Amino acid sequence: MAAVHRAAPPAAAADVPAGERGATRVADRVVAKIAARAAREALRGASPQDPTDAHATVTVHRRADRENLGEARLRITVELGYPSDIGGQCRVVRRQVAEQVGVLADMTVAEVVVEVERLHAPLLERGGRERVR
Numbered sequence: 001m002a003a004v005h006r007a008a009p010p011a012a013a014a015d016v017p018a019g020e021r022g023a024t025r026v027a028d029r030v031v032a033k034i035a036a037r038a039a040r041e042a043l044r045g046a047s048p049q050d051p052t053d054a055h056a057t058v059t060v061h062r063r064a065d066r067e068n069l070g071e072a073r074l075r076i077t078v079e080l081g082y083p084s085d086i087g088g089q090c091r092v093v094r095r096q097v098a099e100q101v102g103v104l105a106d107m108t109v110a111e112v113v114v115e116v117e118r119l120h121a122p123l124l125e126r127g128g129r130e131r132v133r
Helices: 028-046 086-104
Strands: 053-061 071-081 108-120
Touching: 028 071, 028 086, 071 086, 086 108
Parallel strands: 071 108
Antiparallel strands: 053 071
């Protein structure tokens, strides 16, 4: 009967120095998807009757040390209903995006810029758009 060689069990994470453990790096496009989803959820909660769209353009800055793998600076473009509390909706988006990217991507979020790309006026009963001056 042949002898069976078994590899030694892997060392516990605490036994391996932090610099040698490796790291998970989240791709920029994944961070962008997390940010866009968080923005849509924030806007849906702020104004459920208004269809919204959010796009995320993400710039991720990585640090050299292994303890802090990334710092994100995010720019989110949104479409909002009008009239509405635009500043309030932007605050909710900033807060939700920073929180979700921080938790799901394990990144420090240094900045979230929310840009309002378009405002949607409500539809009138006769099917047209209300004109605002």
